[in-house]
Amino acid sequence: MTKPAGSIRRSLRRWKKPVQRRWYIVLTCFLLGILVSFLVSSRTPPQYLAEAVVIVPAVGAGQTPPGSPDAAAKLATNYATLIPLDDAVMSAAATVADVSTEDLRDSLTVASDPGTALIRIDVVSRQAIVAVDSATAVAATVTRAIPPGQIARGSLKLVTVPSEAARMGESSSSSLLIGGLLGLLVGLLAAFALERSDRRIDSVDDLADLLGTPATAWATVTPAEARALAYRWRALSGVPAPEVAVVATAPMSRDDVKALLASLGPDSPGDTPVPAVAATSSSTSTGQDLVRGRAAEDSGDIGVVAVGAPGSGEGAELRAQMSDLVVMVVREGTRVAVVRDNLVRLGEYGVAVVWGLLAPKHLASAAGASTVNLSDRLEPRA
Structure with a gap:
């Protein structure tokens, strides 16, 4: 019985990501294998x-x-x-x-x-x-x-x-090839060993397993999925006009999260905001309170507030505690230990994350023309 194409791609991705992150280890071991084989073959007289x-x-x-x-x-x-x-x-x-x-x-x-x-x-x-x-x-x-x-x-x-x-024995070229292959094998084993000791979030499945909640890949959300996602958050909150607090992990700056939330706004400056999700946020004099955008205030629909990262001194924990629903944004490649620390910090304030968003590793690519406009996908309230 053959595996589905999606399952094969996910398996390849799990192998690819550790090598991409630890490529320097693989390359070093490969070169060391060639060097050692060269030294051994050059110093060993032929028989x-x-x-x-x-x-x-x-x-x-x-x-x-x-x-x-x-x-x-x-x-x-x-x-x-x-x-x-x-x-x-x-x-x-x-x-x-x-x-x-x-x-x-x-x-x-x-x-x-x-x-x-x-x-x-x-x-x-x-x-x-x-x-x-x-x-x-x-x-x-x-x-x-x-x-x-x-x-x-x-x-x-x-x-x-x-x-x-x-x-007898291998030729010098054969020795170099064998040494390089052995070095490559050792490098791959070392890379995967380090990955197991320092696990990362590489896929939506990884994030969902860690959070114990549903998770969505931000970069691949279609307009229809974005609309369904907003209504799902409203249903999970249990209130008609919920405020959704977006919590970032430590490696993500507040500006990064705001850049992601900006993709929830209209497609162009001339578009008229439909009652939906707000993307703008600003700090008060205390640097802790973030207010929702005008679109959400006018509609009384869904407001999205970027509250920062737990433990960063921005009051993210208290702000999330006062919100109706909490979503955690995790950048691809973030350490599992970092996400767990954030969850523990939020748990100390009685805050539970109900959804996960996997952000692209390079957030600048998410702010282009291909970003999802969630506000244009929601129907206005009667």
């Missing part, structure tokens, strides 16, 4: 791998060696363990390859393919020629007519010897 292959030949039953294909496979497994431990074999091969016995043993890996009589002799060295010579020397030593040590005469036959060694 080369050369491989020789020998086989335990299977002959008829009762003959030597070893008696049957199954016995050959078992003997191959035993030789894979024995060859690196046999001092006589190691000493003879080291002499041929012109390396020390200890170095040869440290760089040597002998393994048998499961279920077969093949034995692979791998040598890793920082020099390609040394890897080739060492693998060839071990293979030649154990396949001699009379091999040294515990290797039975004629029990091993040479299959292939290396002509060149293969470089």
Whole structure:
């Protein structure tokens, strides 16, 4: 069952917003990943791998060696363990390859393919020629007519010897790519970890969940929705001509809230205000009392008053306490902790928020021609 398109967009938005806010962390980790991979690859000398292959030949039953294909496979497994431990074999091969016995043993890996009589002799060295010579020397030593040590005469036959060694590990460009991807992953994890410890309001759903009330996205309200919203506030207030107090969160200035409320006015200076919501506000000498606009006073309909932010010294709590209904305006990206502090502050005065408005992050874009004119959407009272 596929998700609705709206649900997918909301999910993408939840992933996008933390990255946009913490982009510097993601970028820093990405660059650090590239830098670390460059330093590691530049300081780590390349290594080369050369491989020789020998086989335990299977002959008829009762003959030597070893008696049957199954016995050959078992003997191959035993030789894979024995060859690196046999001092006589190691000493003879080291002499041929012109390396020390200890170095040869440290760089040597002998393994048998499961279920077969093949034995692979791998040598890793920082020099390609040394890897080739060492693998060839071990293979030649154990396949001699009379091999040294515990290797039975004629029990091993040479299959292939290396002509060149293969470089091990990733190339420098691959290392940088891997380092960058790992750094990017770490950066994304760090960004989301910080988001969880410092949550933000990014969507209407976030705001509604936090407030426990309905919420509306201010920038996307259509004229019909604006009209319905005003009537809904009137119904929630329970009075015929309610005063709606708009409370802002701390990061929003009073001018920001007034700019949002201005979008409730007429579309142009020549328009005649219809009984509706007032957008203007002014302070008395105390800086605490905000009065409603003329449109609301004349109509006796709905008055909207911007009362400031709780705890800002503007008396927002007392002004909201005297209003009929309280709406909280929260700017997109506001910290959850800030909104909670405002709710606690209002709760101390017995004020409950009944609606949330999610304001655009950049309020200047909300004051243009596309803003909602709520006053033009309401019917005059009879």
